[in-house]
Amino acid sequence: MRITCPLCGDRDRREFTYYGAADYLNRPGMGAPAEAWDAYLHLRDNPAGATRDLWYHEMGCAAWLVVNRDTVSHAVLSVRLVTDAQAEGGAA
Amino acid sequence: MASLIDKSPCEDLLPIITPGAQLTEAQPGPVTSVAPFKGRQAATARALAADGLGWPEVGRAVVAPAGRCLWAGRGVAFVTGLVPQGLEDLAALTDQSDGWAVLRLEGAQAAAVLARLCPLDLRAAVFAPGHVARAPLGHMMAILHRTGAEAFEIWVFRSMAGTAVHELAVAMQALAARG
Numbered sequence: 001m002r003i004t005c006p007l008c009g010d011r012d013r014r015e016f017t018y019y020g021a022a023d024y025l026n027r028p029g030m031g032a033p034a035e036a037w038d039a040y041l042h043l044r045d046n047p048a049g050a051t052r053d054l055w056y057h058e059m060g061c062a063a064w065l066v067v068n069r070d071t072v073s074h075a076v077l078s079v080r081l082v083t084d085a086q087a088e089g090g091a092a
Numbered sequence: 093m094a095s096l097i098d099k100s101p102c103e104d105l106l107p108i109i110t111p112g113a114q115l116t117e118a119q120p121g122p123v124t125s126v127a128p129f130k131g132r133q134a135a136t137a138r139a140l141a142a143d144g145l146g147w148p149e150v151g152r153a154v155v156a157p158a159g160r161c162l163w164a165g166r167g168v169a170f171v172t173g174l175v176p177q178g179l180e181d182l183a184a185l186t187d188q189s190d191g192w193a194v195l196r197l198e199g200a201q202a203a204a205v206l207a208r209l210c211p212l213d214l215r216a217a218v219f220a221p222g223h224v225a226r227a228p229l230g231h232m233m234a235i236l237h238r239t240g241a242e243a244f245e246i247w248v249f250r251s252m253a254g255t256a257v258h259e260l261a262v263a264m265q266a267l268a269a270r271g
């Protein structure tokens with residue numbers, strides 16, 4: 001599996017550290033109800049298909065990335081900087 | 093006050109010379125990491141211009157007579173050769189002068205040696221003089237700056253100096269043995 005870092009280019013996935021679902025970008029606001037925190041911390045989809053995860057380019061540029069990949073075909077569908085995804089509004 | 097002896101990271105380890113390649117230690121001078129605060133990258137670039145430098149594009153170096161500014165990651169550049177002035181309110185600054193070992197790998201076989209340790213396309217048409225990359229060197233995090241057609245500067249953490257020299261020496265010797 002290879003990941004095309006928006007800054008560094010096409011690199012082996014072993015240069016990257018996996019963090020978890022991209023849901024971690026959508027942190028509940030101060031004063032959010034307990035249900036929102038429960039969902040944020042624990043509730044995950046388990047799709048057969050496109051899934052969005054956070055990866056860190058540890059051996060490269062040290063950027064956090066949103067990687068959209070297909071859990072069935074293993075294809076990497078898109079890679080974006082977290083900062084870019086957030087700048088364009090919530091839908092990282 | 094005790095009289096302390098200043099030793100370079102690769103003291104006693106270099107130079108290493110094989111047919112087609114030579115590995116020496118570079119002395120880049122002071123190293124300052126510069127990470128502009130949010131929205132301050134343009135102002136940081138203007139301040140660096142006072143030293144003849146500028147903010148590097150991704151994967152590039154700005155080279156001036158007085159020093160260099162190397163892209164070093166997302167939102168970070170390393171200024172070396174001089175200590176940048178006037179950045180205090182614009183960027184997070186860290187003195188990393190003693191944090192890095194800087195190696196210079198040169199010769200007709202330099203790219204072939206580096207290719208044994210670094211999974212980048214090192215052909216000059218792709219990774220050209222003036223280009224910079226953060227990439228693994230073996231298992232070490234490194235910064236690579238191609239300074240010429242047959243010359244690379246390799247930055248590794250100072251604590252990795254011995255390992256980096258050893259691994260590069262093995263690659264140099266193995267390549268030379270092939271003749």
Ligand SMILES: [Zn+2]
Nearest residue numbers: 005008060061
């Ligand atoms: Zn990267």
